Amino acid sequence: MNKPxxxxxxxxxxxxxxxxxxxxxxxxxxxxxxxxxYFRTGNHHDAEDLTARVFERALRHIPKxxxxxxxxxxxxxxxxxxxxxxxxxxxxxxxxVPLDDRFLSKGGRNxxxxxxxxxxxxxxxxxxxxxxxxxxxxxxxxxxxxxxxxAEIGQIMGRTEGAIKSLYHRTLNSLRDDLARILKExxxxxxxxxxxxxxxxxxxxxxx
Amino acid sequence: MFGERIPNALNKDQxxxxxxxxxxxxxxxxxxxxxxxxxxxxxxxxRLPSGWLLVVAGGLILVIAVIxxxxxxxxxxxxxxxxxxxxxxxxxxxxxxQPTTT
Numbered sequence: 001m002n003k004p005x006x007x008x009x010x011x012x013x014x015x016x017x018x019x020x021x022x023x024x025x026x027x028x029x030x031x032x033x034x035x036x037x038y039f040r041t042g043n044h045h046d047a048e049d050l051t052a053r054v055f056e057r058a059l060r061h062i063p064k065x066x067x068x069x070x071x072x073x074x075x076x077x078x079x080x081x082x083x084x085x086x087x088x089x090x091x092x093x094x095x096x097v098p099l100d101d102r103f104l105s106k107g108g109r110n111x112x113x114x115x116x117x118x119x120x121x122x123x124x125x126x127x128x129x130x131x132x133x134x135x136x137x138x139x140x141x142x143x144x145x146x147x148x149x150x151a152e153i154g155q156i157m158g159r160t161e162g163a164i165k166s167l168y169h170r171t172l173n174s175l176r177d178d179l180a181r182i183l184k185e186x187x188x189x190x191x192x193x194x195x196x197x198x199x200x201x202x203x204x205x206x207x208x
Numbered sequence: 209m210f211g212e213r214i215p216n217a218l219n220k221d222q223x224x225x226x227x228x229x230x231x232x233x234x235x236x237x238x239x240x241x242x243x244x245x246x247x248x249x250x251x252x253x254x255r256l257p258s259g260w261l262l263v264v265a266g267g268l269i270l271v272i273a274v275i276x277x278x279x280x281x282x283x284x285x286x287x288x289x290x291x292x293x294x295x296x297x298x299x300x301x302x303x304x305x306q307p308t309t310t
Contacts, residue, residue: 023249030244034236048240055248122230129231144231172220179218 008072016063026055029073032146033080039141040084042130050087054080074156081138088134128178136171139164 008028014021033054038047057079065075129140135157142153150164157164 019249023245026245026248030241031233031236035233038234038236039231044234044237048236048244051236052244052247055244059248121226125226125230140227140231144227145233172223176218176220176223179223 009067012062012065012067012072015059022059022062025058025072029076030055032073033076035145036077036080036138036141037084039129039145040137041087042126046087050080050083053083057083070155070158074158077142077156081134085134124182125179128175128182131178131182132171132175136167136174139167139171140175143168 008025011021011025015025030051034047034051037050037054038044041047041050054076058076065072129137132140138157139153142148142156148156150168151161154161154164159167
């Protein structure tokens with residue numbers, strides 16, 4: 001993220017008067033912003049709408065962009081984060097996020113082993129991710145979808161690397177708890193007898 | 209259904225593996241990317257027009273207003289002269305038809 005940052009800042013200065021420079025910035029960041037919004041909203045329609053709004057807002061405010069040592073991408077993520085927050089507030093439907101089947105069915109294209117993960121399991125995990133507070137969702141998306149390091153995530157989220165590391169571990173723990181709860185509720189609904197067995201182990205299980 | 213991922217047995221590494229498998233980047237539609245780029249690069253609405261642009265636009269509006277007024281006045285004068293001509297012709301005919309006393 002450091003090397004392109006230099007170029008980004010140069011382009012940002014040009015973009016105030018040169019739309020082609022803005023076009024270049026757009027090409028560099030649009031996919032990542034789209035992915036961020038897609039995983040926060042859960043559908044392509046809203047992801048397209050909000051991505052367009054992020055770049056329109058960026059274009060309007062780019063002459064006011066000040067270099068404070070934070071990369072341009074962090075600025076874009078902040079715009080995206082605010083718009084997604086407004087989107088959730090407007091709709092008041094944060095926990096229920098319908099994920100496009102298009103994504104769920106082709107999730108394993110790049111990694112064949114991912115095909116083994118059933119659609120239902122993907123839905124379950126994504127539902128649990130969407131139950132997390134907004135900053136934790138942001139962290140998981142930046143880490144797993146965008147593959148950013150803790151330091152880069154820290155720049156985007158305005159926190160130190162150590163704070164991100166600690167938030168990451170707390171997020172994993174709380175996600176594990178949420179998954180356990182969701183699964184328990186799911187099993188209880190589908191098969192109450194099985195749920196009871198899960199809750200009270202018989203002691204007959206083979207040791208690992 | 210979730211035999212391999214029983215909650216109690218799910219450790220951190222398994223959860224990380226699972227997240228890596230599920231949270232895969234998606235590709236936005238090319239049509240959307242192309243259209244949005246076109247809209248942004250030709251986008252003008254959000255920016256305030258420059259001072260020169262305002263002067264040119266104001267001047268253009270003034271010229272168009274003066275030209276329109278000129279045309280309207282010419283049209284009005286033409287209409288009035290036609291009316292006057294008609295009235296004059298009728299007056300002459302009336303005068304010609306009257307018997308003359310010598």
